[in-house]
Amino acid sequence: MAAVIPLLETESLGKRFGGLAAVNGVSLRVAEGEIRAVIGPNGAGKTTLVGMICGRLEPTSGRVRYGGRDITALRPWERLRQGIVYTFQVTSVFRGLSCYENVALPAQRRLMRGLAGRLALRESAIAERVQAALEAVGIADLAAQRADALAYGHQRLLELAMALATEPRILILDEPTQGLAEGEIERLCGLVRDIARRATVLLIEHNMPVVLALAGRVTVMDSGEIIAEGSPAEIERDPAVQRAYLGR
């Protein structure tokens, strides 16, 4: 295990906003193929951490490595092209566009290689990918609907379809179950397991039953630092975690 290069690795990653250290010296290693959960109380720095991984935020210190290569300086669109895909905590679909168009934008990304690829791109090839992504999350029948007309749960699924259409190698899900009903959460869990067969999943989640059901390993953050890491069972037992997070 130690000899294997992790798919994703952060090295003493830090982010300061003025005087506040939102993330402080975080070293995280995620192996290819695992479902890794990151948990922690509000303000623990989880979203800031993954923001630096996907390139939304620039770190103030430390490095990010991906497949052994240093990607700290890569811009967000370059990271996406290498397979690092982020889904938003608050759904960030294109509200004024149809579901089809929402998914077509990420779907055509992989097909747009070079100038020839851009000009000769066939809409049918894009449509196929859109259909597949919408089917995977189960909203193919809503393709023509405008995104802002969708129920909240469906918007989250659309967000997920957009991520799938980019063919992620590592998918970062930022609180995907937030605001979902019980049945929708179950469905989402099935979906995440399905995605994990093809991609590594980094899951930020508040809902402990979901974390325990999905994650192979759990990383616990508090006040911008990692305070524990282990299997779900170990994390449940860890006294430091219970104090900081589980409130027992």
Next chain:
Amino acid sequence: MSARAPLKVLALHAAVLALLFAAQFALPPYHHTNVARIMVLAAYAIGYNVLLGYTGLMSLGHAMFFAAGMYGAGLPVYYLGVGAAGALGAGLAAGVVLAALFGLLALRTTGVAFLIVSLMFAQAFYLASLYFNEVTLGDQGFILSQRLAPLQAGGATLGFHEPAVKYNGALLLFAACLLVSLALRASPIGRVLIGIRENEERTRLLGYDSFRYKLLSLTISGGLAAAAGAMYALLFSYVGSTFASILFSIYPLLWTLLGGVGTTLGPLLGTGLMFYLVDLASGVTSAYLLAVGVALVLLVLWFPLGILGTVRARWLPWLP
């Protein structure tokens, strides 16, 4: 819109062009010239709409691209006796280069800041065209008709003063700009531009370098505006600084808003209606610009989608 450009979209645009072609045989001379002018100005508005309607960037400086095309075409004719084709090419090139350079600097900003920066650049361009009066003949303007060689087509000689040449030259330009705009809208690149318009950060996180796409859009937009400026100079024979003034930056905004921002045919409709509104108003009062101002206020407050935008929202969702 799952197919690239559905048949009915192509049919609609072909029908509009056919109607414009046929109209030249029916229109009385006064309106014949007006429609020719409207088509050239609509081509300008189409260029503006690429940036505002399909990319979400509002500029108040497009007059500099229109005027760059105008001077780029007019000065070589005036000083070097260049022919019509060369002049058009030079005008287009001047606009494209100016738009690309402007974009490299100005696209660091967005929203209101971009609006202001574009206004400032355009004012600088306008004042420069007056300052270098000895070369540009800016304040007086200059006439091309004595210097521009007529077109030779087969055995026929086609002078630019002939109404048929004006009309069909304008139609050709308009058709070309309309097709560029339609093709862009229906292409994967157009989809990225619309993504930027709707939510730029999201688009970046879906793998697109938004700066490059905005620069491309601005360059196309400036190029179309310059092509219109160049054609305007050739067909209507006049080049002058007034076309670089702020009013000519406001016009395409107004035409686009009226016809429908982000619709391919909106610029034509808006330009035509506004042209005749100003025409009517100037027959009644010398304060015809008041009509322009009032129209702008009414549009922004109560009619933000414009005519074709409203038609699309209510009845024809397939309208591009």
